[in-house]
Amino acid sequence: MPAPALAQDMNMDMPGMEHAHAGHDMPAEHTMTGALGRYSMMRDASGTAWQPDSAPMQAVMGQAGGWSTMLHGFATLTYDNQGGPRGDEKVFVASMIGAMAQRPAGEGTLTLKAMGSLDPLMGKRGYPLLLATGETADGKTELVDRQHPHDLFMELSATYSRPLGEKLSGFLYFGLPGEPALGPATYMHRFSGLANPEAPIAHHWLDSTHVTFGVATAGLVYDRLKLEGSVFTGREPDENRYDIERPRFDSWSVRATWNPTDNLSMQVSHGRLNSPEQLHPEEDVRRTSASVTWNLPIGGKGNWQSTFAWGRNDPSGGHHTHTTDAFLLDSAVQLGRWTLFGRAENVDKDELFAEGDPLEGRVFNVSKLSLGGYHSVPVGKVSLDLGGLVSTYDLPKAIQPDYGKSPTSFMLFTRLRITG
Structure with a gap:
């Protein structure tokens, strides 16, 4: 699988160096095909999502019997300092190891994926991240101004695709855990978002379903x-990050994706999530998403990609009663060993204040801008990245006594990753 399909919230495949587009000139015996049909493997991203065909990837490719294999991995040491009265600081390590194997099966193709993370070791409360909301650390209170860690098992999935015509193919995907057909390619699986070591505050409007315990997807691919x-x-x-949870198959989603050119990928999706929040089991959510990702290779050692995405959560039957929207624009440009990245977000937040607070349940429109970069040092089949980022915010007056008028946050990080 292309590297983007095996990464995680803390980032995996960072924009690379000399091998950023290595997948295009690998030996034939090590070349994988698209997991869902007759197209370049470069198009595949997280779950069954697509990205532009020209997007970069990095991995160690191999052969094992009749299987084509791919291996990815990273570990990121981060110093995190979130500013303002509700800020905090922490040193933590985010990590991921992912593998894929693919082989012909009958008249089709079988693809197996496995991905895991040692994020649970950072603690159930994850890491500080102003304005981030979603999930729980103890099963009793919501995580607010913190990004949750990811599970030990992030994906264990199988995909079978079969040609149905000259340009037509059908596929079946099953994951426990896996990712449903909902939202854009998860941020850490696309070049424009994966350079940044922090999660977007729009995560639970766009791509929070990328670790879902029980997914079955069926689809058709016709050309692009x-x-x-x-x-x-x-x-x-x-909050139990080491187990595999019971699948329920109580929700549904649909998605249409079109790659009109090698440099462009667009999707629109809609789904109904049954009881997504453990602390509000009576509440269901309808989620709608649309996104455009543009990618441009720059020579043999560079790449520029940008993604614009919108997501809407429409809850019913429970604690939250307001429809909320999130907008995200992220971009990353790699020039040789240097990569610069940025992310702008505007999100309606209604979970920033706990029960009993006078501001509980109110919707606040908040904005965040992050800019950063890193320098890569290649060492054999791995690379060492040294970088940092700074974030600033635009907050409504009502919450400034709690967050400060203009808090500033920053991260410093070093990341060791497989490049191939």
Whole structure:
């Protein structure tokens, strides 16, 4: 699988160096095909999502019997300092190891994926991140101004695709855990978002279903168009990060994706999530998403990609009663060993204040801008990245007594990653 399909919230495949587009000139015996049909493997991203065909990837490729294999991995040491009265600081390590194997099976192709993370070692409360909301650390209170860690098992999935015509193919995907057909390619699986070591505050409007315990997806691919639908478990992962949770298959989603050119990928999707929040089990959410990702290779050692995405959560039957929207624009440009990145977000937040607070349940429109970069040092089949970022915010007056008028946050990080 292309590297983007095996990364995680803390980033995996960072924009690379000399091998950023290595997948285009690998030996034939090590070349994988698209997991869902007859197209370049470069198009595949997280779960069954697509990215532009020209997007970069990095991995160690190999052969094992009749299987083509791929291996990815990273570990990121981060110093995190979130400013303002509700800020905090922490040193933590985010990590991921992912593998894929693919082989012909009958008249089709079988693809197996496995991805895991040692993020649970950072603690159930994850790391400080102003304005981030979603999931719980103890099963009793919501995580606010913190990004949750990811589960030990992030993906264990199988995909079978089969040609149905000259340009037509059908596919089946099953994951426990896996990712349903909902939202854009997860931020850490696309070049424009994966350079940044912090999660977007729009994560739970766009791509929080990327670790879902129980997913079954069926779809059709015709040339550059993909139509698919999923049944999956709506409940987000609980605070027990080491187990595999019971699948429920109580939710559904549909998605259409079109790659009109090698440099462009667009999707629109809609789904109904049954009882996604453990702390509000009576509440269901309808989620709608649309996104455009543009990618431009720059010579043999560079790349520029940008993604614009919108997501809407429409809750019913429970604690939250307001429809909320999130907008995200992220971009990354790699020039040789240097990579510069940025992310701008505007999100409606209604979970920033706990029960009993006078501001509980109110919707606040908040904005965040992050800019950063890193320098890569290649060492054999791995690379060492040294970088940092700074974030600033635009906050409504009502919450400035709690957050400060103009808080500033920053991260310093060093990341060791497989490049191939």
